[in-house]
Amino acid sequence: MPGPGEFLPADSPAEQGLRALASSFDHQAWRTMPSIPTQLLHDGDELDLGDRTLRVAHTPGHTQDCICLLDERHRILFSGDTIDTGPIYAQFDDSSVEDFAASARRLADREARRADIILSAHGARYQSYPDLAARVADGFEAVSTGSAAFSPAQDCFGTAVRQASFNDFSIVVAENYRPHASGT
Numbered sequence: 143m144p145g146p147g148e149f150l151p152a153d154s155p156a157e158q159g160l161r162a163l164a165s166s167f168d169h170q171a172w173r174t175m176p177s178i179p180t181q182l183l184h185d186g187d188e189l190d191l192g193d194r195t196l197r198v199a200h201t202p203g204h205t206q207d208c209i210c211l212l213d214e215r216h217r218i219l220f221s222g223d224t225i226d227t228g229p230i231y232a233q234f235d236d237s238s239v240e241d242f243a244a245s246a247r248r249l250a251d252r253e254a255r256r257a258d259i260i261l262s263a264h265g266a267r268y269q270s271y272p273d274l275a276a277r278v279a280d281g282f283e284a285v286s287t288g289s290a291a292f293s294p295a296q297d298c299f300g301t302a303v304r305q306a307s308f309n310d311f312s313i314v315v316a317e318n319y320r321p322h323a324s325g326t
Contacts, residue, residue, distance in 0.1 A: 169299070183209060196220070199253050203242025203282075204231060212253045219257035225249060225278050226311060227267040232285075233303045233316040240322065243282035250275040274310065281308045288321035 163169075183189075185200035189211070196211040204223040211220040223231065224245055232239050254260065254275035262268055284290040290306035290313070297303050297314055306313045 199249065201245035201249065203238055203245045205234065205236050206238070206241070208245070210249060210253060212256060214256050217256065217258040219249070219253055219260045219272070219275075221249070221260050221275075222263050225254075225260055225270070225275050226262045226264070227270050227274065228264070229297070229305065229312045229314045230278065231297065231314050232282075233297060233301070233314050233319070237316075239282065239286050239313075239315060239319065243279065243286045246275065246279035246282045250279040270310075277308065278311060281306065281311065281313050285313050285315065286321055 183198045185198060187198040189196045189198070194213055195215065196213055199210045199212060201208045201210050201222070201224040208222055208224055210222050210224055212218075213220070219225075224242075230242075231237070232242050254272040257272050260270045260272060260274060262270065281290065285306050292304040292306050292315075294317075295303050295305035295314065302317045303314045304317055304319060306315075
């Protein structure tokens with residue numbers, strides 16, 4: 143698995159690299175506590191934050207309830223776990239490589255064209271540019287059609303996975319993932 147900063151150009155500012163976890167962090171004991179939603183969001187919904195309006199884009203793939211948020215006025219796409227500059231995880235039980243491919247293509251063809259920057263949830267860099275969405279879409283299409291090359295890897299949880307590496311991101315799938323016979 144790539145180390146911190148391996149996806150960054152040599153002249154990238156240090157603040158764009160990943161920070162090490164505290165030595166006291168116990169990843170085996172760490173749990174995410176569920177929250178109670180105050181409303182359910184749907185594709186196309188608008189969230190009015192007063193000085194900013196965000197439009198919801200439902201982007202299943204990483205999980206079936208993934209969303210991205212587009213701030214058209216400020217030309218910012220908040221891509222969550224859908225577009226990233228590090229490993230993009232599609233190896234979970236509720237992940238779907240085929241849905242991920244469709245979501246990434248949708249972002250590349252629609253939402254990313256209305257943005258000047260993409261802000262990712264995490265990864266090697268927090269900020270990228272709209273052309274990354276097309277490269278991620280191409281990568282997922284290569285994975286879903288079986289034309290991507292894989293190498294064995296481990297995800298951040300220590301689980302054995304397979305990883306297809308591209309210039310500025312990688313796609314992680316379950317160790318037993320096989321593209322659909324139809325290539326879609």
